[in-house]
């Protein structure tokens with residue numbers, strides 16, 4: 001097949017311009033993803049170190065969430081960009097899978113742990129914090145090294161093995177935390193809208209939380225099996241055909 005230069009026409013210039021544009025977009029996207037993943041790895045590392053230091057200094061988990069919450073809120077909220085990355089197509093991941101994962105985390109951080117101060121010292125909060133931190137340090141360093149084409153095998157192995165235990169452990173931490181929040185939500189009527197009101201709409205956050213808890217039953221297995229398929233694909237080279245969103 002003749003190259004565009006051999007064709008010698010305007011089409012070649014257009015093709016070259018198009019290729020140049022494609023290459024530039026690729027380089028920009030890669031540079032952005034490297035920056036994003038390095039920043040996220042660093043953020044979760046800072047969070048992990050802060051948690052360990054807190055526990056060594058104080059000898060208790062009480063007050064830990066309060067002391068790390070700013071860093072947690074910043075980096076977990078920043079992860080919303082992951083949905084954007086999928087939507088614009090710079091990462092090959094399902095918007096739906098990523099959306100469920102990120103929105104459940106954002107929900108836990110802002111609408112549970114941040115909003116209901118009484119549950120911040122629950123052991124279950126520490127459980128999901130530790131699990132998220134280990135997961136994210138592994139996951140973002142995996143993406144970073146992968147983008148740099150220097151991926152140590154142990155990081156790849158950790159990315160596609162740790163989740164087998166960490167995913168259920170994280171979900172257990174999240175569900176136990178929501179469960180612990182229920183009495184406070186019921187007592188205060190927070191985020192709820194009672195009739196009559198000018199919008200003629202009623203909303204009960206207490207029952208909403210119960211629905212959220214039940215929604216883990218169909219949604220979590222989807223995420224877990226998605227990761228098991230990724231594991232087979234990446235670690236064992238299996239060709240996996242997944243349905244589109």
Ligand SMILES: CCCCCCCCCCCCC/C=C/C(=O)SCCNC(=O)CCNC(=O)[C@H](O)C(C)(C)COP(=O)(O)OP(=O)(O)OC[C@H]1O[C@@H](n2cnc3c(N)ncnc32)[C@H](O)[C@@H]1OP(=O)(O)O
Pocket residue numbers: 033037091092093094097098100101102103104105107131132135139143146147162163166167168169170171174212215216219220223226227230
């Ligand atoms: C309003 C309230 C709503 C509430 C809803 C409640 C219901 C919730 C139910 C479920 C709750 C889940 C709760 C979660 C808890 C925890 O997190 S516990 C801790 C353990 N967690 C994990 O182990 C997380 C595992 N999940 C993930 O890793 C992701 O979130 C994912 C979306 C599921 C990942 O999947 P995916 O991206 O498809 O897999 P990968 O193999 O990692 O990547 C695929 C390809 O995409 C590339 N890529 C992805 N992201 C990036 C990036 N940031 N930078 C660069 N590249 C990226 C990746 O390299 C792969 O590329 P290829 O190799 O070319 O395919």
